[in-house]
Amino acid sequence: MQIPLLGKTIKPITGRSLKFVEEDKSAARAMAQAAINVELFTIPLYMSTMYSIHGMHQINSDSTTYYKGREWPGMSTRAMPGTPNAKAFNIIFSVFIQEMLHLQMASNIATALDVKPSFTSLSLQTKEHGWHCYGPDCSVIPHIVDLKNTSNYSQVRVNLEALNENQCKLFLAIEQPEKDARKELEGDPENAKRYFPEVPFAGWQVDYTERNLPMFGTIGWMYECYAQYLSIEYADGESLFTKMFRAGSVQQDMFNSKADGHPKKEFPRFDTLLTTEDQASAATAFDKVIDMMSAISDQGEGNTIEIQRYRKQRLLTAVDGKYQEDRAALEADYPSYDQDGKQSPSRDAAARADSKKQDHFERFLEVREILKQVVTWETWHAAWDKEGKGWSAADLTNAQYDPETAPHNIPTPQQVADALNRLKAQGSATRKMLSEVAVGAIAGITTVLDTYWQDQGASFPYPSMVGSGDRMSICWAITGQSADLRHGLDAPGKDTLYHACQGLSLSKPDTGASCAAIEIYHTCRGSNGCHAQGGCGFAQRDTGGGGLCGAKVAQAPAAGSTGKVTPYSAPSDNKCASFGGCAVPISASQLYPETAPPPAMKLYDFEGPDHQAVPLGQTMAFTKGDSVYEKAWEAYKAVMAKRGAPVTAPMPEPTDLRVALPPST
DSSP states (O other), X not given: OOOOOGGGTOOOOOSBOGGXXXXXXXXXXXXXXXXXXXXXXXXXXXXXXXXXXXXXXXXXXXXXOTTTTBOEESOOOOSSOXXXXXXXXXXXXXXXXXXXXXXXXXXXXXXXXXXXXXXXOTTTBOTTOOBTTOSTTOXXXXXTEEGGGSSSSXXXXXXXXXXXXXXXXXXXXXXXXXXXXXXXXXXXXXXHHHSSOOSSXXXXXXXXXXXXXXXXXXXXXXXXXXXXXXHOBBTTSOBHHHHHOOTXXXXXXXXXXXXXXXXXXXXXXXXXXXXXXXXXXXXXXXXXXXXXXXXXXXXXXXXXXXXXXXXXXXXXXXXXXXTSOOHHHHHHHSOEEOTTSOXXXXXXXXXXXXXXXXXXXXXXXXXXXXXXXXXXXXXXXXXXHHHTOOOOGGGGBOTTOXXXXXXXXXXXXXXXXXXXXXXXXXXXXXXXXXXXXXXXXXXHHHHHHHHHTTOTTOOOOHHHHHHHHXXXXXXXXHHSSOOOTTOOXXXXXXTOOOOSSTTOOSSSOOOSSOOOOGGGOXXXXXXXXXXXXXXXXXXXXXXXXXXXXXXXXXXXXXXXOOOOOOOEEOTTOOOSTTSSOSOXXXXXXXBOSSOOOTTOEEEEEEETTTTEEEEEEEEEOOXXXXXXXXXXXXXXXXXXXXXXXXXXXXXXXXXXXHHHSOOOO
């Protein structure tokens, strides 16, 4: 049978009885959360497969050369993708970033409807933050389709795997246009009942949630139904959107904001949130909501559902190209540097702008065309295992490496190679540990996002996203397998004083090799929920919370001035959440990118059952190129000495994990 193409024949719903308002609100709230679930579902999935692509990367930054000649496991974007691996990585990266944009817009729409977004929904995750939506036996794209009901995708696994034929087909199924999806489902008469529901949903109840929603068939049709519900007009002349609209809602923006070293709007031709002016009028806000839904549909599957027809006012300009990134803005916002610390063509700008004219479905078709030429960590490790090879120093350096001028306070390339080989030899134990590290890193983001859309002044932990990618990437590079995100984690104990890294425990002092507890393997300011968990060396202010990680430290006041310099918070000794740096545990290769003027870092002890920060009355200096872990150890020793329990044991040698982890960028 053929499922009728409803998208071109839908009639407006007007004059609806007011007795259905609460039911309709319930359905709209459920779709608001479902939209967040769907967008969030794609992010770890795309990220994992993206990092399965074999490659190395450099750690380069402005005016810094201390990692010159070093290479670190893990592919990255390329300004000039000259290989199939680089091209595939760039393309998937471009989709991955737009999915984060879609998640942002879905969340802004939700808050405008007075819906509190959840990024830890049980629809995707367990209470312990394990992702049950992925697995070798999973076949459901949440809220959209069970692939077992399709004709061409019935054997496809919804799983975290290397870039292979299964993943290409899975990604195409996720992003497929409506007409293609309908053809996939035509063979089974029951699919007419299962998919592409009509609005209003039959039998919907006030107390239903997103778990009671029908399956939509495509992401585009979900937004079609979402827009149609919001467009319902009742007997009193008001629309459902007007009845649900909350003026003054929290609206967050990571793409068009000009704050935190982000000088230009990435999407200058459309808004990715409701502005203050938009929120002054329900009618204007509604059109902006439709515009954001249209952007999601257009970027994902080519806007075949023509969702713009729901707007109350006609567009004054053509839509073509409206939802594309601006290359010049990307180049300004995401500069790249070479090994001499000099600016070079932007890698991320190239990756995103080169694909901006294609929708996601078209981009994944392009990846599938070059699939056989791509080498993944899975196939690379299989070949190495067959030949009995392992990591060597040569794999971790390039022609510009000079052992004489390289810093001597970080592991050598050979030491890193040895650590990588030892971790690989531990097999499943290493994969389990790295899987838990990845789960913890991602949970450090999702748990922060649960509060991010409740406080307009909250700060998004940008480097947390990078840090979670580092953890996913290193698991592929060491084991040849994806991190298994199904593993849950114990929640951090509210009364426990955790520590940042190896041997730095203030609550149970030891100088051995014990590393930070897995459950606090967060990656950045904002996601560290307790004292003493600071980390990686992007110095954070002692007052006012952490600034943008990687930002240059404040300069000392000019001679004769009355200016004051705010001190910083020491790694492993930060006094409260959002004051620490990123990357727990601390990479043994992490060095400070700047020199701080006096008074440098203030030190604290943490006392009482609530671990209140008490100034130690001491400060600690740091200089560009200092080892972050060594400074953390210095701070730790100072606190223990103040307690009357001086540490006499030598600083412990770094664990293999700390040696293998790349420094934060």
